[in-house]
Amino acid sequence: MKYLDSNDDLNIAIEYIKNGKAVIFPTETVYGIGANALDRNAVDKIFKIKGRPQNNPLIVHISNMDMLKELVVEVNDIEQKLIDKFWPGPLTIIFPKKDVIPNNVTCNLETVGIRMPSNEIARKFISECECPIVAPSANKSGKPSGTFLDDILDEFMEEDVIVIDGGQSEIGLESTVVKVNNGIIEILRPGYITYDELSKIASTIINKNVIEKPKENEQVESPGMKFRHYAPSVKCVLVVGEKIDIEKKILNEIQEKINENKDIKIEVLYKYNEPTLKLERDNIKYICMGKNDEEISKQIYHLLRDIDKRKADIVYIESVDKKGLGIAIYNRLIRACEYNII
Ligand code: TXA
Ligand code: MG
Numbered sequence: 001m002k003y004l005d006s007n008d009d010l011n012i013a014i015e016y017i018k019n020g021k022a023v024i025f026p027t028e029t030v031y032g033i034g035a036n037a038l039d040r041n042a043v044d045k046i047f048k049i050k051g052r053p054q055n056n057p058l059i060v061h062i063s064n065m066d067m068l069k070e071l072v073v074e075v076n077d078i079e080q081k082l083i084d085k086f087w088p089g090p091l092t093i094i095f096p097k098k099d100v101i102p103n104n105v106t107c108n109l110e111t112v113g114i115r116m117p118s119n120e121i122a123r124k125f126i127s128e129c130e131c132p133i134v135a136p137s138a139n140k141s142g143k144p145s146g147t148f149l150d151d152i153l154d155e156f157m158e159e160d161v162i163v164i165d166g167g168q169s170e171i172g173l174e175s176t177v178v179k180v181n182n183g184i185i186e187i188l189r190p191g192y193i194t195y196d197e198l199s200k201i202a203s204t205i206i207n208k209n210v211i212e213k214p215k216e217n218e219q220v221e222s223p224g225m226k227f228r229h230y231a232p233s234v235k236c237v238l239v240v241g242e243k244i245d246i247e248k249k250i251l252n253e254i255q256e257k258i259n260e261n262k263d264i265k266i267e268v269l270y271k272y273n274e275p276t277l278k279l280e281r282d283n284i285k286y287i288c289m290g291k292n293d294e295e296i297s298k299q300i301y302h303l304l305r306d307i308d309k310r311k312a313d314i315v316y317i318e319s320v321d322k323k324g325l326g327i328a329i330y331n332r333l334i335r336a337c338e339y340n341i342i
Helices: 011-018 040-050 065-071 077-086 120-129 149-156 195-199 243-260 293-310 326-336
Strands: 002-004 022-025 032-036 059-061 091-096 111-115 161-164 176-181 184-189 204-206 235-239 266-270 284-288 314-318
Touching (some): 002 011, 011 032, 011 120, 022 120, 032 040, 032 120, 065 111, 077 176, 149 161, 149 293, 184 195, 195 204, 235 243, 243 314, 293 326
Parallel strands (some): 022 161, 184 204, 235 314, 266 314
Antiparallel strands (some): 091 111
């Protein structure tokens, strides 16, 4: 692994891409691990480095609209409105794809997910590579997405990649993924661009797998939604309801656990303000996820990664409300908790 400060010359990273290798670069959402989207072998390397299942397609990143024309069959009116309003930015749109895109990018689907990031380093990098860049989030498959440089360096230390430092990711959650069907915008993965914002463009629906567990053999619209994702190896439980009810539930749970084993190590990840109902003991740790949903979004993956370092026996996580950015956070938390919800 090689490391580049964002002020360094990007040439060595661009050489890497031209030679069919992988480069980790910052975007406004999370870091991506990128390769030339038109080079089938380079794309294969990304699947290999991440340990990514062969049936989970990649997003293609572009730096200008000419690139889009090369990649997709057509752009309909609603898609054009979405582009005008949200690009460059954290929105991925699923389009019918042209044949230039190798089949391994899309895992043989006829569609391709495309986005133009707003992060300046990302756009400069893509534009200087002079090719579209596939980039899944920079993490080993199943782990929380990379948003902190240290987490990324830890995880990819042994790999032949270059990492471009862009500081902590601004948003911290991946892009909103949408598909336009018969005039309706369907949200396949919620993100920073919310349901309310999209609804101003056209009528919008949220795919049911966004906030529910997909059935065992269910065909899901966004393949990424069915894989084990973000979950620490320590058991996590998501606690839902009004803030005060959440606090009551957690306190009850803690008391029960302590009655069974007085030394059990418990963590509580709480939102916004310190819980009013708290049990002060050495083996119970309270950690703030953020003062508001923006802060939670920004820190959540780093917090989830840290859970495994501290090795508690069980972690209770206060859920956020399913509105605005909260929908995207909730979507990640139910997966981190492997659908253990109380
Ligand atoms: O913010 C982001 O989107 C980040 C940064 C690096 O841009 N990238 C990212 O990529 O999150 P990844 O690979 O971790 O997630 C891609 C998601 C997956 O859930 C995948 O199933 C979905 O997009 N996807 C990709 N192509 C698709 C397609 N043709 N149809 C439906 N879903 C697709
Ligand atoms: Mg990912």
